[in-house]
Amino acid sequence: MANGTHWDGSPVDDGTARSRLRGTMRLHKSSQSQTLRQHGINRCLYCHHPMEWYERFDTKTWLPLLQQVFPSRLVPERYHWSVFNGLVYLGDGGSGECRIAHPSMCPAMEHDDERALRRLRGHYAVTTRKWIEQGAFVPTPQKEVSEEDVVEQIAQADTETRHVITYTYWTWLGPSAIDEICCVARAHSTSERCQNPVFDSDLGEGTWTQVERPMPRGRTGHATLWSGQKMWVFDLNALYPDEYKRWRSQRCTSHAKSSAPDVKPPQWIPFDALRHDAFVVYDRPTAANARKRNEHPLKGLVQPLASAGRCSAEGCSNRSHRSEEDGWLCWVCEPIARRRARTHEQWQKPSLEKDPPF
Template sequence: MHSTPHHPRHRWDGSRTNARPHRSLRLAPEPGTPLLRAGQTGRCRDCGNLIEWYHRPDHRPVPLHPKELPADFVPETNRWSVSAGIAYPAGDGTAWCRVPHAALCPAHPSEPVTEQLAALRRTMATYTRRLIDTGRFTPQRPAPARHHPNRPARPVVQILGIRYLAAHQVEDIHCLARSTSTRARCTQPLADPTCTPGTWRLLPVTVSTSRQLALPGQADMLVYDLMGLPYTEQVRWRSQRCRHHTATRAEMATSDWEPFDPLVHHEHIRTDLPDPAPRSSRATSRCHYT
């Protein structure tokens, strides 16, 4: 039995056929296109449940529950809709809607508003406990303070004149590319000790527009400034690649950069400089790029 039907070489009148055998669709081992952003599946770092990553109109990522829920069971403030791969914080008028994962995550202290969402959260909490008991999931805890005692957990990084809110500490941001040896995500950090690091500075609080506008009456904020690095080095940080995968386009995860908005991310604004980290002997050597 063959998956491809058999085609005779000649028709009934004796003419020769030009039928080509069907080929199954395959994915190239090294795709040259970037990672698809619409509906990228993943797991919550706090509870281990499935989530789907989408981008909002302002290009900020948002994790949504993978399944649609009846709109009658969801408050209007938690109704989301997805159109053309973009997530919008409002319902689309249908009887179904999407819900942000933060409203259902068992690791968050807030309780759902409706009984239906509370029941779904209990089901997700049971699944989290099952993952922990079987050893398939370990909740991520904050990085130990012994490495960087006075560093912000989510610093504001300035790259190519634009400020981004990082998802982790600067030393914990890893490459997005896929390792050619293990076929898994690269584990190399962006902060290479052999390259010149950025500088912690206190800069004015600005709004990200076509022109950086300073907010009046605001104290200076802590920023990890990379503007003093070469252009190629800043591009490497912005694309989130280590020195070995600067030319690789294939990505294994979403970017850890989120456009910084002082009105939205005000809880991450710090006004004091961190303690200087100990410098190793290798950190003094410069890294050159061609």
């Protein structure tokens, strides 16, 4: 205990405040999530309806769901979600009941006119309008609300500086600067959020690296003007998997292997070079200057991923373990390209056996 704080960074109670009652909720032993349900619920900034946050089983990102459970037969199949062991999965899991993602119902977004969901969406819109008229809710000012805007509320950043981290092919945007990201675990002494930072300069985890700014996928990437520009990211590729897991779980070194639950979900969101243009850093940050870590003894024997070949097909992210020539296609895209070429060739050659259809 030093500087008026406990070992986990929580403030010491001086005795003037009432003793805080610790929560009686606890995580089930089969749960794959560290977040208690009471801490995974908040209200949408755009419609004020409550949302429950769950981690997706596939992308490991967080998805807000409606609190209600609906009969699967009344909801289109593509809107079906189910929760199992703390994670959210596609489909109803054969239970006959399903959950619905909040972005599919949020009144602040534009939705396709679907008869099956028209009444439910209308109910949500009317409720939001009543809250606004009664003065109970002031919506966040924004011209257009997209699905990404709703999902990225998990961060709720209160700072203009947000740094980007990279690990293998993943790129994540943090809720603040690297040295200001706080642990999300619950402090045992106060039952509140731990105040320790995730970054520890003594461990030498991560270095500032200049990388090429990623291009957006699809046709949007062809219209960008930043081709060849460099940006600064906090590189975590030197970490072992369990060390990277501590960063993704947003926990300090004291709670890295602790069974303490989270008071809120981790605040990392996938970095999008187009949407998060305001957080791209062009000058080397001065924050989080960690000491240099000793290189791994096998580093020189393993070919880095950056030098490996990448499929040239649009929208494909498959790579090769070796360098490839320009225009190389992966094992998935090459058969497709050959089939398209044969089809194109057949249409180009005139048929000699059949008369033309005119």
